[in-house]
Amino acid sequence: MDVPSHPMTAHVDCRGVSEILGRIGDKWTVLVVMSLNEQPRRFNDIKRRVGGISQQMLTRTLKMLERDGMVARDVRDTTPPQVEYRLTELGRSLADPVNQLGAWANANLAAINGNRTRYDMRNADAG
Structure with a gap:
């Protein structure tokens, strides 16, 4: 007997x-996209806005966002060359859901931290 499948699964x-969701769900990707949503930025400006990220990361x-076509790297012909990063149309289409996710996390941060504290206290007593 054939099992009906969900229309999307076919x-x-x-x-x-899964690979794309893992990549765009990465905390650094989310924070970089959020920082570029407002305007194009230079490397050090992005680094300042994304607290805790290393230069290497x-x-x-x-590079990963550029490879996927979500970020464009624009090099200005100056001495020394100035490099600016901006979201492409594809990157801008990701910015809205990413910003909504960031807003949700910010709005629920206190509740989640309270839940974690209560959970940890309950489990510290039990263990």
């Missing part, structure tokens, strides 16, 4: 979708 490349994240 056309979904689970491995590909920012470089890696920007």
Whole structure:
């Protein structure tokens, strides 16, 4: 007997979708996209806005976003050359859901921290 499948499952490349969701769900990707949503920025400006990111991780994240077509790297012909990063149309289409996710996290931060504290206290007593 044939089992009916969900209409989406017949056309979904689970491995590909999983890879992309893992990449765009990465905390550094989310924070970089949020910082570029307002305007194009230079490397050090992004680094200042994304607290805690190392230079190496920012470089890696920007290269990955550029490879995926979400960020464009514009080099100005100056001495020394100035490099600016901006969201592409594809990157801007990701910015809205990413900003909503960031707003949700910010709005629920106190509740989540309170829940974690209560959970840890309960489990410290039990263990």
